[in-house]
Amino acid sequence: MYEAVHAHPDGDSTVARQALTAADYGFDGVVVRNHGDEPADYDAEAVAEAYGIDVVEGVEVRADTPSQASGLVGNHRSKHTVVVVHGGDRAINRFAVENPAVDVLAHPMRGDGDFNHVLANAAADNGVRVEFSLRQVLGDSGGSRVRALGDLRKLRELVADADAPYVVSADPRSHLELRAPRELVALGEAIGFTGDQMREGLEAWSRLAERNRRVTDDSFVEPGVRLDEDDG
Amino acid sequence: MKHLPKHLQPRWRYLAVELETWPDADVDRRAFQREVWYATQNLLGDTGSADVDATVLRFEHDDGTGHAIVRVRRNHTDAARAALACIDAVDGAPVGLRVTGTSGTVRACEEKYIRGPAEPFGQRHVVFENAERSALARQKRVDVRTDHSFVGATDLDFR
Structure with missing residues (x-):
């Protein structure tokens, strides 16, 4: 299972500290999803080797308008393994689910963002994963948490109905905000998800990273065709 | 009051919890117990928190790291785990925490899942983002x- 984290300067802990803590907590990997305007300076391979955990280079694209987002996704697509779009705005949500180059639409319900069956179907058609963000459930209390829970419920029902792909993340900004997989699964069960949904959502990050690494590999020609070194 | 017969006594599970904070944080047992009560009540409601009946039995915190043993009712450990995950700060100090294991007795819990006292911090001077900084x-x-x-x-x- 993987977790997607924000690292310094987009959070309070470096990639290495997030990875070390995540490895302690039993994660198999971390996806670094720093916002595009606050990139982290790190050596993914060195961290992965030192702490025995996969480190995936990702980015969370934050834009005000769909056209700006489109440009940024195009820029980052070739440089990062995982491209996430910072959701929470209706126009941006729609842009993300209609664009197959986007891997994940993050927290679509945050702020004044909303989601509906049309977007859910578009996400399913284009293979854009919708994120269930547990950040507000873990960190907020009172009215804002009640709203976050209501939003998650709505999103869950839409995603399940459209059979759209999804990911789960606690979206931690420091190593102190990380929570272990078993805790996240237990929390998901307490708020209406099934344990399998939570595990699937945490696993989905690793499959996504693996697929994207495969298709950007030099030996990849097109779907179903790749160069095999053993063939003389 | 008279002891309950054994088959009517509540069955408990003991959760070993490992805590981490920033080095300057000062967290004590009472504050942590209060956060446990708030977290269970906020997430699970009055009925759920009465079912879980979480009590902090042991608590140590020093130098940015610590551990606790939380007693909960058997069959409600998952709910307790979920509520504990929602504790993001104690007395305003951010905490990271995780359940390292569960046992049927306090003693087994301590022996299996609680590590000895952490070694103290060493002072270091490091260069971080082109500035000389002190570090622990x-x-x-x-x-x-x-x-x-x-x-x-x-x-x-820092290599």
Whole structure:
């Protein structure tokens, strides 16, 4: 299972500290999803080797308008393994689910963002994963948490109905905000998800990273065709 | 009051919880117990929190790390785990925590899942983002003191 984290300067802990803590907590990997305007300076391979955990280079694209987002996704697509779009705005949500180059639409319900069956179907058609963000459930209390829970419920029902792909993340900004997989699964069960949904959502990050690494590999020609070194 | 017969006594499970904070945080048992009550009640409601009946039995915290043993009713450990995950700060100090194991007795819990006292911090001077900073280091973990707060790093960041 993987977790997607924000690292310094987009959070309070470096990639290495997030990875070390995540490895302690039993994660198999971390996806670094720093916002595009606050990139982290790190050596993914060195961290992965030192702490025995996969480190995936990702980015969370934050834009005000769909056209700006489109440009940024195009820029980052070739440089990062995982491209996430910072959701929470209706126009941006729609842009993300209609664009197959986007891997994940993050927290679509945050702020004044909303989601509906049309977007859910578009996400399913284009293979854009919708994120269930547990950040507000873990960190907020009172009215804002009640709203976050209501939003998650709505999103869950839409995603399940459209059979759209999804990911789960606690979206931690420091190593102190990380929570272990078993805790996240237990929390998901307490708020209406099934344990399998939570595990699937945490696993989905690793499959996504693996697929994207495969298709950007030099030996990849097109779907179903790749160069095999053993063939003389 | 008279002891309950054995088959009517509540069955407990003991959760070993490992805590981490920034080095300057000061957290005590009472504050942690209060957060446990708030967290269970906020997440599970009055009925759920009465079912879980979480009580902090042991608590140690020193030098940015600590552990606790939380007693909960058997069959409600998952709900307790979920509620504990929602504790993001104690007395305003951010905490990271995780359940390292569950046992049927306090003693087994201590022996299997609680580590001895952490070694104290060492003072270090590091260059972080082109500025000389003081830092507190313990094994691989290095907490760098910046202008207003700390940044969590490891020894890999200073090679």
